[in-house]
Structure formats: C-alpha cells, structure tokens
Amino acid sequence: MSNYRIQGATGEWEVVIGLEVHAQVTSKAKLFSGASTAFGAEPNTQVSLVDAAMPGMLPVPNRECIRQAVRTGMAIEAQINKWSRFDRKNYFYADLPQGYQISQLYHPLVGEGQLVIEADEKAGIPEDKVIRIERIHVEQDAGKLMHDQHPTMSYVDLNRTGVALMEIVSRPDMTSPAEAGAYIRKLRSILRYVGSCDGNMEEGSMRADVNVSVRKVGDTELGTRTETKNVNSVRFVMQAIEHEVQRQIDVIEDGGQIVQETRLFDPGTGTTRSMRSKEDAHDYRYFPDPDLLPLELDDAFLDDCRASLPELPDAKRARYENELGLTPYNARELTAEVETFARFETLLAATAAGIGKPEKDVATAVANWSLSVAPGVVKALGDEADMANATAEAQAAILDMQAKGEISGGQAKEIYEIVLKTGRDPNEIADTEGLKQVSDTGAIETAIDAIIAANGDKVEEYRGGKDKLFGFFVGQTMKAMQGKANPAVVNQILKDKLG
Amino acid sequence: MTDFTQLGVKAIRDGVAGGDFTAREVAEVFNGAVEAAAELNAFIVATPDHALAAADKVDAARAAGAELGPMAGVPIGMKDLFATNGVQTTAASHMLEGFVPPYESTVSQKLWDAGAGMLGKLNLDQFAMGSSNETSYFGPVKSPWKAEGSNATLTSGGSSGGSSAAVAARLCPAATGTDTGGSIRQPCAITGTTGIKPTYGRCSRWGIVAFASSLDQAGPMSRSVEDCAIMLGAMAGFDPKDSTSLDAPVPDWAGALNADLKGKKIGIPREYRMDGMDEEILASWQAGKEWLRDAGAEIVDVSLPHTKYALPAYYIVAPAEASSNLARYDGVRYGLRDLPEGAGLQDMYAATRADGFGDEVKRRIIIGTYVLSAGFYDAYYTQAMKVRTLVQQDFHKAFAECDAILAPTTPTPAFPLEEMNSDPLAMYLNDVFAVPASLAGLPAMSVPATLTAKGLPLGLQVIGKPMDEQQVLDVGLAIEQRAGFTAQPEKWW
Amino acid sequence: MSVTREQVAKIASLARIQMGEQELDHMVPELNKILDWVEQLGEVDTSSVEPMTAVIPQALRLRDDVVDADPHTAGGRRDDVLANAPVAEHGFYGVPKVIE
Ligand SMILES: [Mg+2]
Ligand SMILES: [Zn+2]
Secondary structure, three states, X not given: OOOOOEEEOOEEEEEEEEEEEEEEOOOOEXXXXXXXXXXXXXXXXXXXXXXXXXXXXXXXXXXXXXXXXXHHHHHOOOOEOOEEOOEEEEOOOOOOOOOEEEEOOOOOOEOOEEEEXXXXXXXXXXXXXEEEEEEEEEEEOOOEEEOOOOOOEEEEEOOOOOOEEEEEEEOOOEOOHHHHHHHHHHHXXXXXHHOOOOOOOOOOOXXXXXXXXXEEOOOOOOOOXXXXXXXXXXXXXXXXXXXXXXXXXXHHHOOOOOOOOEEEEEOOOOEEEEOHHHOOOOOOOOEEOXXXXXXXXXXXXXXXXXXXXXXXXXXXXXXXXXXXXXXXXXXXXXXXXXXXXXHHHHHHHHHHHHHOOXXXXXXXXXXXXXXXXXXXXXXXXXXXXXXXXXXXXXXXXXXXXXXXXXXXXXXXXXXXXXXXXXXXXXXXXXXXXXXXXXXXXXXXXXXXXXHHHHOHHHHHHHHOOOOOHHHHHHHHHHHHOOOOXXXXXXXXXXXXXXX | OOOHHHOOHHHHHHHHHHOOOXXXXXXXXXXXXXXXXXXXXXXXXXXXXXXXXXXXXXXXXXXXXXXXXXOOOOEEEEEXXXXXXXXXXXXXXXXXXXXXXXXXXXXXXXXXXXXXXXXXXXXXXXXXXXXXXXXXXXXXXXXXXXXXOOOOOEOOOOOOHHHHHHHHOOOOOEEEEEEOOOOOHHHHHHHOOEEEEOOOOOOOOOOEOOOOOOOOEEEEXXXXXXXXXXXXXXXXXXXXXXXXXXOOOOOOHHHHOXXXXXXXXXXXXXXXXXXXXXXXXXXXXXXXXXXXXXXXXXXXXXOOOOHHHHHHHHHHHHHHHHHHHXXXXXXXXXXXXXXXXXXXXXXXXHHHHXXXXXXXXXXXXXXXXXXXXXXXXXXXXHHHHHHHHHHHHHHHHHOOOOOEEEEEOOOOOOXXXXXXXXXXXXXXXXXXXXXXXXXXXXXXXXXXXXXXXXXXXXXXXXXXXXXXXXXXXXXXXXXXXXXXXXXXOOOOO | OXXXXXXXXXXXXXXXXXXXXXXXXXXHHHHHHHHHHHHHHHHOOXXXXXXXXXXXXXXXXXXXXXXOOOHHHOOOOHHHHHOOOOOEEOOEEEEEXXXX
C-alpha cells in the first residue's frame, strides 16, 4: 500500500487510479485490411478502401495481430479466451470512417492477468506490488485530425485508421502517481520483451487513458472518476494524475461534485480540461459485428504462441541475481530495456568464452563494465566516440586482458577510448601504446631490491611492526615501474622480500 | 428472325456459342428495349456501352476459338446496390447520388468474367429497404403488369423491384438481386419471374452496399429455373475478402438439375396457413402440392412453431445492423455533404443524413438505434437473436422430416403504388413468408405458379436445407414444368 | 412500452439525423406502432436459448500479415479513396473545424 496522501482543507485524501493502455500491435498490415502500418507516411497513402469505409467493404482479421495479443496475455499470466468475438462500438467522429470502431466488449480475447511493480522507496513504493489486469482486447485505431492546417477546416488523415491496438485495462489498483508510472514502465518493458508493441510513446505506439478518483482516507466507497484520454508519456501520466487529484479535491472541498467525464491532458500546462468533442452522453450501442464470426483459437495456435515467448523481465532479473550473482541494482538496470540486456548477454557470452570460464565467474565484471565503466568512457568522449566501434568482440577482448591481469582497470579505459575513436584492435593497442602491466618478476624484483637497498631505515621500521609502511614500498615500486607493474605481483614479491 | 428479348440466359448463351447470332446483335436489341422502357423507371442509369463492349469481347473470343464463359454474350441488369467500377452506384439514395466507385463488387466481377455484359443499373428501394420500390430516391418502378379491368399502376415489389420489372418486361433476360428479408423472392413472385436467394455466404457480399450484414445475400432473377441455376453458378463462390463467405466448392447446379422427385419429401409448414389468408394464394399453394406429388414427391406436414415471431425479430435485427452499417454515410469521404452556414462537424452529420436518407431509411435507422441503445439492448436485440436461433432450430427439426419446404412467397399479389406506403407496418407484412428463411440463412426461391382471376402472377416459395441449393432448384423445376407459366405482361409502356 | 417524443428526438440526435417538429409528428406514432408490434417477442421463452452467433456455423478465418497482398484491400491508392470526397485538400479529407 503506497503512503501517498493529500492533505486537503477538510482532511486527508487518498487516490484510486486505473489505467487503460492502448498499445499498437507490432504488425506489418492493419487489423482488418492489407494497408501498411508504417509510421510517418504521406497523408492517406496507407488507406485501403476498407479503411476508408467505402460502401460494401468488409473486414478480414490479421492473424499476427491476434497472435501478438495472445502472447502478450500469456506474458501477464492471463487467461486466454479460446472463444472471443468482435463488437461494434458506435459513435460519430471525423477520425472514425465506419461510424463505429471494431472492438471487443462482451467477449475479449484476453481475460484476468497481472504484473508486478518493484518496490522503490524513493518513489514511495515500500514493497513489490501486484497490479491486476482486468482484460486485454483487440480493436481498431482511429485516424488523425489536424486542426492547425486551415483556418476553418480540420484535415483528416486515415493512415492510422484500422491499425491494430491492444487495449490493456488495469484494475483500479494504483494509489499514487509513482505506482501508475511504475506500472506503465513495467508494462512497456513486458510488451517490448514479447515484441508485441515497440513501446514508442512519442510516435503514439502507447497511450494511456487515465481513470482517477479521490476519496477520504478510510472511505470504502469509490469516488466519481474522470477519464483523461491519450496521455502519451510516463511523465505526463503522472502529471495528469497529480493535477486531476488536486482539481477533484478542490471541487469537492468547495462543495462541488465531480462529473464523470472524458478529459484532455495539456502537456504545455500539465493540466487537464473537459473534452468538448466528447460531450454528448455516451451510448455506444455495442453489438456483435455481423461482418465477422466468433474468433475460435485451437490448442496448436496457443501452443505456438506460448513456445515463442522469450524470457520475461521478472524471470531474467531473478536469474541475473541468483545464477549470475549480480547485485539487485545491477540486475534491475540490466533487465530494464531490451537493448541493454541484449548487449550485456552478448558481451557476457563473448567474454566468458574468451577467458574460458563459466558466465557466472565473469558476470559481475561484465556488468560493472556495461553499466558504469563503458558508459563513462563514452560519456567522456562525447562526439569523438564512434559507437560503431563499440563491438562486443572489442569489449570482450579488453575484459579478457583485464581478467588475465595483462592490463589494469585504468589501462582498460584508455584502450577502450582508443577503440571508440579509431576502431583499432584492443590487443594491438595494448602492445603498441605500451598499455600493459609488467608481470615479469625479474624486472619487478630488480626494482624492489633497489628500493629496499635505498630505504634500509624504513625496512627496519616495517619489520619492527610498522605495517602501514607496506603501502610506501608498493608506491615506490609502482613509481619505479611507471605504474605499469601488476599490483598483485608487486605485493607478492614485496611480502616475500620484506618477510 | 428471332426476337432476342424473348430469349433467356441459356438460349442466348447457346445461340451465341453456336453462331446463330452474335452477342453484339443481342446487346443492341436489349439496349433498345431498355431505352424504350423509360416509362417503367426500372433503370437508374443505362450502360449500353458496357453491354456492347462485353458483347464484342465475347464475339472476338468466339472468333478466336477461345473458350466461352457460362454467361458469355448474355446482357444483364445490375441492381444498383452492387458497386460497379466507374459507374455510378447509388443504392437508390440521394446520399450516394453521383458516387462513382473505384472498385467492382465481387459478384458483378464474376459475372463479367463469365462473359455477361451490363445493360444498366437497376432501380430498387432505397438502401434495399422496402417492398414496393416506393422508397427509391429516383421514383418507384412501375410494374409492367396491370390487373384486368384496371389501369392502376402496380408495384413490381421490392427491394429488387427494378430487377423484377426489367426481367418481366423482357428488358433483360436476367438481373441480379439481393435478398435480406425477401427482396428477391417477393418481387419475383408478383411479377411472374423466377429468383433464388442462396445459402447465406454463397455469394460474396464484398462490394455490395450493406443493409443488414447477417442477412444480405445476392442472387439471380430470371425467367426460368435453369437460367437461375446457370447465373447463380457464375455469381457464387468463396471470397477471402468476406469473412462470412462460405469456403465450399460451387456445384454444377445447372448440369445436375433433375425434376424427378421420387423418394423426396416436401414439407408443408402448418404455421404458414394464416387466418384471413388470400383464397387465391391458398389455391396456388394447393396446386403446388399436387404438382410436386405428380413429380413423385411425398407431401408431409411439418411445423415451424416460431414462424409468427420471425417477422418481428427481423424488424429488430435488420434495423439494428442497418443503423450501424449506414453510419458511414456522413458526408466526409463520399456522397452527399450538407453543410449549413456555420455548422460544426456534428451538425454537418445531422444535416447531411437528414437530407440524404429517405423516410423509410430514417425510420429503420431510428428503430435500430433505439433497440441497441443503453437499457434496451437485451430486451430487444438479444431477445431477437435468441428467437432467431429458435427459428433456425424449427427449420432444422422440420428438415429431419422433409427434403424441402413448399410455401407461398407472398400473402397477396401485386398491389397498386401508394396503396400501402402510408402504413409502414402493413408494408412489412409483405415479407411474412419470406423472412423466416432469411433469418435462418437458408436457400429459398420463388417460382411463378399461376395468374389470379385478375390476371396477376402468384409465386410459390421453395425453402431448402443449408447448402442444398440443388434440392431447391430441382423442386422449383418440377413446379415450373407443371405450372406451365407462360403469361407475359401486355406492353403498354 | 412506448417511446415519447423526447426519446425519439434523443435517438435521432444519437443517430445524427436532424429531425424537425413535423417529422417527429409522424415518426413518433409510426415508431410506437412498430415497437408495440415487435413487443410480442417478449412472449417467447428464451431462458434456455443462446443468441445466434453465426448464421451458418463456421470459424473465423485469419489472414496472413502481408502488406498490400490483395489490391482490392491494399493501401497506396490515395487518389481512389479521395476521388469521391466532397472536400479533399493536400491529400487530406476536409471537415468543419473540430474543437477537441
Ligand atoms: Mg477506453
Ligand atoms: Zn480502446
């Protein structure tokens, strides 16, 4: 339970939040037509006669869209309905050519599921929390209206019309903006792991309808909720909630009533306002689409969907901690984004192979390299860094040399810097640039003998029990070796000679 | 030389194939007949060039010794509900006046591919809603038939009233129709023509302006059972663009026609005998039984207990689907736009739809919107769809006891225009015998039986099992052979 | 159950059909006559009956995820989809300005 409370004039308020996330399904063609779903095309160039709702046009569903929705359902441990059906949601708007949206009300494809948002003390999420998901249904996206192109007209672009969406409906289980943010981030991560949605919120691939209500702490009745439509970033969702919560509290405390309504979020001001175009009371007249038959899925189809599921975020995180021995922090960081764990796992495999050790023995080194060392070097280089040179092979070679003690951590950074700038081979750099540690005991012994000879008094003090002088000898030796001596070897020889 | 207008589909096709005459000669004659019959208002637009071009292609193909299609050289009328590429398609509405589709309906394309040509787009009830053709924005069709001793203009039925009138008046050997709740069978019955509505899903609905998706079916209208079988064969077939299209092979119905009904059982549904029923209708039904007995069939009584509920269920389901199917006519992408001074988007919709739809269309959209609206959905729509299940189960049980069902097609012969259009409900009752088969998706046809004392045609309806068009056509042929219906309307136009 | 003039007016606006007073004058009684007649469906005991879901029982077919596989249902035909538009400018459909 989050401790998010708002102190109002009349007492403490708590918040109830439910999210309806519209996620664009990753598919080449639209849900019911063959037109392309590619983003950013010229207006109305990806519109079929079906999408334009020409007289006599009919819908035929795209298998891939159904498959991706089912895989997504499986990824949130949801019940998959082998018998589902498409319904028509009837309303008039310029972005809706048919005059109805083909959606699923009565028999959605995916039923009850859930996901877990991780504890985050700073954000006021004391422990891991399960957010229940009521359903996922498949439906058509609408077109796009442009209001700023003409003084008296709005322009209509139907390229997006008919693109497949998953509407992922949560239970009202979130009680703070932070939980809502965490929910969307977690959901996005799952969708991207599964590959059913690219999660690109800037391009509108993920939009949230935010349902918010407030109630006095202790009340059991839910307050009247408002729905703020199409909020397209995690930050905006949290802003919209904060604003809506304060607005509702103010209204109620001023003796007013919350009207159940659709609202619009203004990213500019971070505020919400009533949506004029959706004013008239909703009566969508849902009924089964008579152009389509019930959607019946067989076991073979479901088995194929299940078999194609990748390792999911929670499982991967657990494995990183338990099998690779990574810290919870590193495990979380590395599994947050698909790109991150992909890069990590490639580098881990290459490094382990190079050194000839099991992955768990090198995982921590590779994790530190991936999360702090390598990014640090890149950051320092700025524009000079050519990321094309940041290959797994090169990085593995560096980690390999470091593990074998041939180079120091500092040298590793220096070498990687050159690699990023020039793309040269790390081993070749280590040799020609003299970026290698000396582990040749002969050279080190000679240096140490000289230092012992030159510092008889300190040797006596040390042997007399002044242990901390050991550091002095190490320093002197490294100095004599221009910092290129292998610290391990230096320590060993010093211990032997100083006795 | 032969009067081509008296020839049917098969006679024309075989004559062209045999070189007795050219397709062009035939097309020219029918183009002339269409032009001379403007008085009937059967066509919304004539397309003589389309007919000639198709004919020339057939003549050329024949000259080249190429194989000819099953409709080769046959000029037909196309109900103006089928989208025709480059030719205005209106559904007889002001809403779609001037709409020129950049696409061709699957069924019409199949007919062109089979060698048919188009004489024109046929008049109909607006958006196929009506039973007298009086809801057409382009004015009612006048039946070529007149009652003896009366000069009153009669209806040719609806919604495919242009098709029935054109075929009866010999303006074309055959025409396409669509049947949602009797729109092929009722017009055929009252004009002495022959038409079949196949099993739901046999003919693709792609490119046909939708009225009620779960009921709409295309079918042929002609002057003989065999011509219907030939033309249906060309129209039917699986279409991946229609999710409700039946993925089943199209049998050679024409080739397998067989009027010998020995060993067959024909069911007579007792619930179709309604009190106050027209004596002449009853007499024609009685005659039908005897003809089928004579053809070797056994006549059995069957029961369809929910018959009386079929029509009210239909008048919930069809308007509900229509109210949604017709939402796309909003003045944005095609068709009429009515934009009053200073009107916003929603005002534009309301004005456009008020202006673009006729009274009957509005009436059905309002009914459909009402029965789907919050609080009424279950009481009306869900209940109607349950009754629809019961109606289908009735037929299923009946077909355990018989191979086909014989019934009247209509409760009355053709009636004068304007007689009924003041009373919507009375008009709906025209389809009381036709609607049950529509709700159940069954193949059903109407075949001319007799003339009334006043010289007006009456039809008999044959209803078959799902996918069993063959049985329906065979029974139809047995009736045709014995009814000997040869009457023709006297040319007055 | 019969519909009031107000209900019909509300339904008409829900259906986006402008309706004048005279039109309502005849529409209301007509609707009530039709609705009274369909009410008889209430007599039928359907407690153990499923609503029809498919006229001819068959499973919904799913198409492959291929762009522009069939020209009839393909994109890339802007001129065709705009050809009949009452207002089309710069490749868009034009509608009266909408305030969201
Ligand atoms: Mg929603
Ligand atoms: Zn949605």
